[in-house]
Amino acid sequence: MRLLIYPHELAMGGSQINAIELAAAVRDFGHEVVVFATPGVLLDRVAELGLEFLEAPARRHSVDAETVRRLIGAVDQRGINLIHSYEWAPSLDAFFGPALLRGTPLVMTVLSMDVPGFLPRNVPLIVGTKGLADEQSTVRPLVHLMEPPVDTDFNASRGMLPARRQLGIEDHERVVAVVGRLTTDLGKVQGVLAAISVVDRIAEDRPAMLLVAGDGPGLREVRSSASAVNLRHGRVVIRVEGLVPDPRMIYDAADVVLGMGSSALRGMSFSKPVVVQGADGFWSLCTPGNTARFLQDGFYGRGIQEDLESTLSRLLTDDDLRIALGAYGRTLVEENFSLGVAARRLLAVYEHGERRSRSMQAERIGDYLRTSVEVAKFRASMRRQALARQKQQRGP
Secondary structure (H helix, E strand, O other), rough: OEEEEEEEOOOOOHHHHHHHHHHHHHHHHEEEEEEEOOOOOOHHHHHHHHOOEEEEEOOOOOHHHHHHHHHHHHHHHHOOOEEEOHHHHHHHHHHHHHHHHHHOOOEEOOOOOOOOOOOOOOEEEOOOHHHHHHHHHHOOOOOEOOOOEEEEEOOOOHHHHHHHHHHHOOOOOOOEEEEEEOOOHHHHHHHHHHHHHHHHHHHHOOOOOEEOOOOOOOOHHHHHHHHHHHHOOOOOEEEEEEEEOOOHHHHHHHOOEEEEEHHHHHHHHHHHHEEOOOOOOOEEEEEEEHHHHHHOOOOOOEEOOOOHHHHHOOOOHHHHHHHHHHHHHHHHHHOOOOOOHOOOOHHHHHHHHHHHHHHHHHHHHHHHHHHHHHHHHHHHHHHHHHHHHHHHHHHH
């Protein structure tokens, strides 16, 4: 097959990394693959994996005319058999572009914790949790479950001490690490700010450090909070690295990893105990006792579950517990989230989607009408919200 993989951007993020690594794995099974996306820091990873890259223009709208034009051109020139889009904006571009005008089969992946209601319903949809798959199956006929895979060879420990020496961290430090985008999406930056306060208190009694890798709109606030903590202690307690294109040394240097979704799974792949982060104060140490819940709902949650300070204090003082949970997490990832298994399942989705697309002309027409109306409603809602924010900023 000739496949076009369309991630929503090449900034650092779990969805984008999954798209790229799965694209390479599918390519290795003998298929032709091209990645279509706006450039970003993950372009180096695309090159490292030997994937062909086509540059997409910077997005201006939710369905961007220039992006759609280039997407159609790529499909025509390359003889693309199927497009795999990641997240809602690329899915709309592909749906209203090549799928509508060329009849090109489309598969969508949404790895967020909810699926926008305006997405087409008769296009195969891949989601990352069983709970979301069950929910979407009530309104969509073509839903597939595929937990975010991990390249367990690439994401494997090379040794804590070498990583710490490379980062200039003392051997005696107890290091908590978090890797991810610093955005308000899913409560990510709020969780990092909460972790800064917790490690600030823990560091009063022991040599603890929080290592933060990631960028985004919340980076300035995170740096400001870190500076205040470090000034108060007279040493580096919160170390903010910003964007780290290859965060493997961050995971390797850690005693404990905080994270959600793909970042949590990568922490486990490095044999680290993981405290799963969610929204609204959610923290939960991943253990054999609650793994079934995370396999059902994804490595995420909402609402207060555990006190992060007591959980981290226990982990940072109990070497045996860290080793046991680290070994458990590595086995869990190897058995359930390996890249090779996911690539084979993805190819089956592609083949089924291509066959199904050829026999769905009537359903497709209804889908275009419904999706057009829902997208128009979404755009109108976004405009109203933007006008309300502008009015609020201007004041009375």
